[in-house]
Amino acid sequence: MISQTVTKLCYKNKAILAPMVRVGTLPMRLLALDYGADIVYCEELIDLKMMRCKRVVNEVLNTIDYVATDDRVVFRTCEKERNHVVFQMGTADAQRALAVAQLVENDVAGIDVNMGCPKEYSTKLEETIDLVQRIQRTGVAAVAVHGRRKEERPQHPVHHDVIKAIAESVSIPVIANGGSQDHIREFNDLEKFRQTTNASSVMVARAAMWNPSIFRKEGLLPIEDVLKEYIKYAIRYDSHCSNTKYCVCQMLRERLESPRGKRLHGAQSNLEICEIFEMAEYYQEVIDCQDTNLIQPVLFSLNSRRDYPPQITPKMILIEWCRKQKLPQPVYETVQRPSDRLFNSVVTVADKKYTSSCWDKTKKVVEQSTAIVCLRSLGVPEGKLCDGETPLKHKRKRDDDILKCMNSSQCVIDTVHSTMLTEPERNSYYLWPLFITLFP
Numbered sequence: 484m485i486s487q488t489v490t491k492l493c494y495k496n497k498a499i500l501a502p503m504v505r506v507g508t509l510p511m512r513l514l515a516l517d518y519g520a521d522i523v524y525c526e527e528l529i530d531l532k533m534m535r536c537k538r539v540v541n542e543v544l545n546t547i548d549y550v551a552t553d554d555r556v557v558f559r560t561c562e563k564e565r566n567h568v569v570f571q572m573g574t575a576d577a578q579r580a581l582a583v584a585q586l587v588e589n590d591v592a593g594i595d596v597n598m599g600c601p602k603e604y605s606t607k608l609e610e611t612i613d614l615v616q617r618i619q620r621t622g623v624a625a626v627a628v629h630g631r632r633k634e635e636r637p638q639h640p641v642h643h644d645v646i647k648a649i650a651e652s653v654s655i656p657v658i659a660n661g662g663s664q665d666h667i668r669e670f671n672d673l674e675k676f677r678q679t680t681n682a683s684s685v686m687v688a689r690a691a692m693w694n695p696s697i698f699r700k701e702g703l704l705p706i707e708d709v710l711k712e713y714i715k716y717a718i719r720y721d722s723h724c725s726n727t728k729y730c731v732c733q734m735l736r737e738r739l740e741s742p743r744g745k746r747l748h749g750a751q752s753n754l755e756i757c758e759i760f761e762m763a764e765y766y767q768e769v770i771d772c773q774d775t776n777l778i779q780p781v782l783f784s785l786n787s788r789r790d791y792p793p794q795i796t797p798k799m800i801l802i803e804w805c806r807k808q809k810l811p812q813p814v815y816e817t818v819q820r821p822s823d824r825l826f827n828s829v830v831t832v833a834d835k836k837y838t839s840s841c842w843d844k845t846k847k848v849v850e851q852s853t854a855i856v857c858l859r860s861l862g863v864p865e866g867k868l869c870d871g872e873t874p875l876k877h878k879r880k881r882d883d884d885i886l887k888c889m890n891s892s893q894c895v896i897d898t899v900h901s902t903m904l905t906e907p908e909r910n911s912y913y914l915w916p917l918f919i920t921l922f923p
């Protein structure tokens with residue numbers, strides 16, 4: 484259970500994981516914390532995208548998820564990082580920034596506004612100092628400074644003298660950043676960089692991306708060990724395969740040309756990545772554990788009329804699937820709630836029951852919703868247009884009313900009963916819960 488207490492973050496004498504797109508997701512943040520980072524930033528997330536997200540408590544993974552309208556998880560966090568994670572947003576609008584901050588404030592330890600893409604104002608030292616002093620007057624808790632000019636690339640030397648001048652011109656903590664290329668090779672270098680810049684704390688991006696054990700006081704660990712720990716978190720927290728692959732590639736660096744690196748390039752799923760690093764057993768353990776112990780609800784929304792073709796219905800697809808599997812036909816138990824006279828339905832397929840959280844005034848809609856839940860749980864395409872042509876298309880009569888209703892409503896649907904989850908399902912949002920409903 485996620486508790487409600489959040490301690491105020493102190494930015495002095497801290498080793499910090501920098502914000503990094505694609506890299507700074509939950510697995511990397513947790514790993515950096517394990518190795519000794521004090522504060523971890525998430526990747527930059529754009530205000531407009533966040534504002535369209537819904538906050539969902541994911542009881543399967545024990546996380547808080549911010550889920551976009553296309554069901555993708557935009558930001559995932561958990562209790563372990565609650566007092567350490569800083570949410571970085573990309574914004575150019577105060578109202579939107581405030582709205583996003585209010586949306587996430589109870590789940591994170593700090594909020595950061597990315598001003599990192601260099602603007603004209605940051606080209607002159609006096610103007611930069613003036614800007615930082617103005618920022619200080621707004622009441623911010625700290626400023627992180629990446630000591631490079633607009634035209635400079637990450638491989639150019641960092642201007643530690645500029646960071647120092649800024650650190651000495653304000654009273655709030657300044658976090659020195661930009662030292663990965665030339666200065667930071669191991670943990671002790673963080674303190675050296677802090678002293679050189681006279682900053683309060685040090686933030687590390689690339690050196691941590693290449694080997695997150697940079698935060699380990701006792702010294703770096705072999706990358707082979709580190710990347711396995713990373714993969715474990717990626718599986719545990721159901722990271723998208725492309726994200727896992729990207730981070731592991733960054734860790735392998737020059738070893739990417741090895742046979743193993745080449746196999747990694749071709750990997751299409753987290754399972755394949757696990758196989759490459761002899762971790763298939765671990766993968767299976769996690770999946771089995773999630774499968775057997777949990778009744779897994781499904782959440783998804785039907786928010787586009789174009790989602791479903793008019794010619795077929797999910798119920799038809801389910802009947803056809805049962806026929807092909809030589810299973811008895813699906814049995815629907817549809818009940819009406821006396822309080823508001825809305826219907827809900829439970830379908831039984833192969834002795835398992837599936838339902839949705841959709842209560843509707845028509846039996847047809849709830850039965851179709853239930854059929855979708857069942858099909859998705861079984862990993863069967865349910866006839867959405869994006870699934871391509873279905874064999875049933877054109878064969879059945881139109882049922883426009885149902886589909887119109889389903890496509891225009893925002894159904895929130897959950898399923899009961901765990902099924903063997905395949906990876907594409909796990910990576911889609913709709914497997915994560917809104918409700919848990921138990922059946923006897």
Ligand SMILES: Cc1cc2nc3c(=O)[nH]c(=O)nc-3n(C[C@H](O)[C@H](O)[C@H](O)COP(=O)(O)O)c2cc1C
Pocket residue numbers: 501502503504505506525526527571597599629637660661662663664686687688689690692
């Ligand atoms: C892969 C990658 C992604 C990055 N994404 C972000 C980001 O989302 N927000 C941000 O403010 N900076 C981002 N940066 C910049 C870093 O946070 C950091 O300022 C820069 O890499 C210099 O620090 P370093 O020398 O420790 O690498 C990114 C850098 C890298 C390498």
